[in-house]
Every structure is written in structure tokens, then in C-alpha cells.
Amino acid sequence: MTALLSIAQLSLRFAGRDILQQLALTLHAGEVVSVLGSNGAGKSTLLKSILGLHDAGVDQSGQILIAGLDIQQARPQALAQLAYVPEQPAVYGHLSAIENIGYFLRLAAVTPTMEISAYLDMVGLPAHAWQRPCSEYSKGMKQKVMLALALAKQAKLLLLDEPNSGLDPQATEELNQLILQCKKKGMGVLVVTHDVLSAMAFSDRLLMLANGQLQPVLLDQSTLTLDSLKQLYQGQA
Numbered sequence: 001m002t003a004l005l006s007i008a009q010l011s012l013r014f015a016g017r018d019i020l021q022q023l024a025l026t027l028h029a030g031e032v033v034s035v036l037g038s039n040g041a042g043k044s045t046l047l048k049s050i051l052g053l054h055d056a057g058v059d060q061s062g063q064i065l066i067a068g069l070d071i072q073q074a075r076p077q078a079l080a081q082l083a084y085v086p087e088q089p090a091v092y093g094h095l096s097a098i099e100n101i102g103y104f105l106r107l108a109a110v111t112p113t114m115e116i117s118a119y120l121d122m123v124g125l126p127a128h129a130w131q132r133p134c135s136e137y138s139k140g141m142k143q144k145v146m147l148a149l150a151l152a153k154q155a156k157l158l159l160l161d162e163p164n165s166g167l168d169p170q171a172t173e174e175l176n177q178l179i180l181q182c183k184k185k186g187m188g189v190l191v192v193t194h195d196v197l198s199a200m201a202f203s204d205r206l207l208m209l210a211n212g213q214l215q216p217v218l219l220d221q222s223t224l225t226l227d228s229l230k231q232l233y234q235g236q237a
């Protein structure tokens with residue numbers, strides 16, 4: 001089975017400082033992987049590498065394949081396979097959910113297999129909001145629009161940056177369930193987060209980014225304390 005995300009020997013330097021060092025990661029269909037790490041560890045840098053967003057001048061080496069497609073050599077085809085939800089979901093405030101999704105699908109030259117409203121229904125966005133401008137939406141509602149777009153686009157790989165930040169407990173639970181729904185549909189999901197409890201709830205694997213590399217983390221919710229987490233982040237666990 002082709003991995004949906006395959007990263008090999010990824011190294012990246014900013015101003016002579018190593019941020020990622022020979023980093024490796026493989027993620028398959030139906031798998032949710034969460035990346036934890038201290039502030040400044042390089043989590044957003046890693047996402048940017050996967051998205052091919054670094055300036056041409058950035059010192060980066062290694063290989064990133066999305067559904068078997070090289071992000072450097074077949075960028076448009078590789079990017080067509082993924083959906084990215086940034087920490088602040090990027091939707092046009094003056095457009096409604098339906099208009100936003102319609103616009104982004106047209107940009108991607110994708111014809112959805114169902115009505116856009118069916119995808120909004122699937123992610124649980126209340127019908128009364130569908131035609132309202134997204135500037136009136138909460139963060140959780142904007143995330144739902146972006147997840148509906150990911151489903152309509154039939155993205156294979158979903159990247160989520162800090163999805164739980166700024167969400168109240170109910171919105172957090174709804175988002176966690178949506179991530180599991182994407183997993184059930186066979187998407188591969190990569191989450192960068194500081195919300196360890198949520199990550200434990202929806203992830204198949206937890207990884208810690210430290211010293212430019214990803215290491216597996218095993219956590220037991222029953223013994224989790226702030227102290228044990230601090231130790232984990234300091235590499236002493």
C-alpha cells in the first residue's frame with residue numbers, strides 16, 4: 001500500500017541553525033498521527049515543508065512524497081491530494097460556507113460528487129449558517145467549512161495545525177469526532193498540537209518533535225500529570 005505521506009531524510013536550516021535533522025515519517029490511509037513538541041521545536045516548519053511553502057532560498061534537503069507524488073517535482077499534483085487547515089481557518093469572511101467551498105473547488109478544478117450542502121451536513125455545520133457570511137462564524141464553524149471542503153475535494157491527506165486551540169470543550173469534542181470521521185473515510189491525518197489530551201483521544205500514534213527529529217511517545221491517560229508532561233517535553237520521560 002502506498003503511504004499517503006512519506007518523508008525521508010528531511011533536514012532544514014534557518015540562518016545556519018538546524019531545525020529539522022534527517023527527519024523521517026510515514027503515514028498511511030486511515031491513520032491519525034499527532035506531532036507534539038515545545039514552542040519553537042519546528043512543528044510549523046515541518047508542515048510548511050510538507051506544503052512546499054518555504055522560500056526557494058531556504059536550506060532544505062530530503063524527500064517528501066504525498067500519495068507517492070514528490071512535493072518538489074510534482075507540486076500541483078501532490079498538493080491536489082491534500083487539505084490543510086491552519087490554526088486560524090482560512091475562509092473568506094464575506095462569502096458564505098457554500099460560496100467558499102464552491103469557490104475553492106472551482107480553483108482546484110474539482111467537481112464534487114454531492115451537493116456542497118451534503119458535505120456541510122456531514123461535518124455538522126448547522127443549516128441556518130450555510131448561507132450566512134463566514135465572518136459571523138466561530139473558529140469551530142470555520143474549521144467545519146474547511147473540513148467539508150477537504151471531503152468535497154476528496155483529499156487523501158489532511159494536515160491540521162493546532163486544531164484545538166481556542167475551542168471550548170464542546171467544540172473540541174466535535175472537532176475530535178470529525179477527525180475520527182475523516183480517519184474512518186480512509187484519509188490520513190497529520191495533526192500538530194499542544195493539546196495532548198485531544199491528541200490521545202484521536203491519534204493512532206503520538207510523536208514528539210525534538211532536536212529536529214520525531215520520536216514515538218507512549219502516554220497513559222491515567223498517569224498523566226502536568227509534571228510528567230513537562231518531563232516528556234524536556235526529554236526526561
Ligand SMILES: Nc1ncnc2c1ncn2[C@@H]1O[C@H](COP(=O)(O)OP(=O)(O)OP(=O)(O)O)[C@@H](O)[C@H]1O
Pocket residue numbers: 014015019037038039040041042043044045046
Ligand atoms: N522564516 C524563518 N526564518 C528564520 N527562522 C525561522 C523562520 N521560521 C521559523 N523560524 C525559527 O524556527 C524555529 C521553529 O519554528 P516553528 O514555528 O516551526 O516552531 P513550532 O514548533 O511550530 O513552535 P510553536 O509551538 O510555538 O508554534 C523557531 O526557532 C523559529 O524562530
